[in-house]
Amino acid sequence: MAPSRSYSHGDSRLAATSAAEPALPHPWTPSIKPNSCRADHGPPNSVDSTAPQPKHRGRILHERCIDCDTCRWMAPETFQRISEQSAVYKQPSGAEERMRALQALLSCPTASIHTEKPSAEIRQVQESFPLPIDEQSLPGVRFCGYHSEKSFGATSYLVIHPNGNILVDSPRYDKGLARRIRMLGGARYMFLTHKDDVGDHHLWHDEFGLERIIHSADVEAFTADAEMQLHGEGPWSLGVDFDLIHTPGHTKGSVCLLYKPLKVLFTGDHLAASEDMELTMFEQYSKDSGLQLGSIWKLMNSDFLWILPGHGRRVEFRDKEERGAALKAFISAKEIEHGHSARA
Structure with missing residues (x-):
């Protein structure tokens, strides 16, 4: 991985x-x-x-x-x-x-x-850096490296796109990394999956003049000047290629970014693989694990084969059947553990 x-x-x-x-x-x-x-x-x-x-x-x-x-x-x-x-x-x-x-x-x-x-x-x-993740399956999707302690070591990504590049969550600010991102076209947007992984967003905004996107439920003093604040339950779109899916639970304003042409879902801290490569939702850090599990159920209707998380390991499914089976098995096990259904 x-x-x-x-x-x-x-x-x-x-x-x-x-x-x-x-x-x-x-x-x-x-x-x-x-x-x-x-x-x-x-x-x-x-x-x-x-x-x-x-x-x-x-x-x-x-x-x-x-x-x-x-x-x-x-x-x-x-x-x-x-x-x-x-x-x-x-x-x-x-x-x-x-x-x-x-x-x-x-x-x-x-x-x-x-x-x-x-x-x-x-x-x-x-x-x-930024490193290509899988040039065949995910052309133009890169791993930024330079993790920030301000984001508890979260992973950030760069999506190279003809309508403007997107930084997904904030890497640690570094002038060399900024220069290399600029060589790749800079960044038009910074999509912040949730309030924990905003890192050096102000410095990246100053570097590229990018627009920061975050759900209003996760806006705090440090992100109050974000240019695009999402309200309600969505979903929202960013052009034709990107859907923004409200997935509350880890935080009230957690949002996943679905890059539809490549079938990749950027999940922040909503869903990932653990070190033993089992699906995990990091319940110990969740604000509302029941709500989060319901948000994972909502993803059953989303068409993705990759999970690129902020924390945890990446996941690549062979096909939609494997994805569906893995999500259902994970949700079913958690429903038994929690004693209630997530399938609203």
């Missing part, structure tokens, strides 16, 4: 500075040093190629890590989850693994990964 890209080699060994080593088995000396993860700690220690190497496989990333899962789905060969935090599992081997690991480094919202020595390939890695 992760984009097929790679990490670099030589002296640029991934590193992380750990406050304390967890008691883990399998003595191992990774050249990507990890750190442990709590947002109340200070910034990561500076890179020091003379520092002693970690003695255990699976050392945790820096204290600032928020367990957002970004590095684990971007470079699963290198990063895994240990004790509710991300950890270096093994050093990347080969060009593709090295590129993926460095792309995860740049995308980490809390700068919790670093190389033991400066990487000669970092400029090449920077220039790879």
